[in-house]
Amino acid sequence: MDPKGADELIESLLDKLHLTRLLEIRSLFGQLMDKSLWFTHRPAIQNVSGQPSIALPVHVTDAGLPLGIQAVGRPGDEQDAFVARRADGEDFRVTDAAGAAQGAGLIRQISSS
Structure with missing residues (x-):
């Protein structure tokens, strides 16, 4: 179904259910x-x-200029976005501020080796 058709179907259903005010929220x-x-x-x-x-x-x-990468995860899947592979093949997961600091340290170690 094309997007315009889907929009019309949704609007029609919302109208029949007297829920057209939900369209204002989307806007x-x-x-x-x-x-x-x-x-x-x-x-x-x-x-x-x-x-x-x-x-x-x-x-x-x-x-003295910093270089970085941007790691992007799947929508709604934060856990996998914060997994990185170290040079020795072990994973680390960032679950809190301490883990984030550890992760930054590991990345510096990898980049300097």
């Missing part, structure tokens, strides 16, 4: 998304949309 949510995406950085764009992501520092150039 409001869309406006909030548009406004928030205007001023957020790249990882936050995915996070706002429900797609978890994290920017990870992996290297500092000779000129």
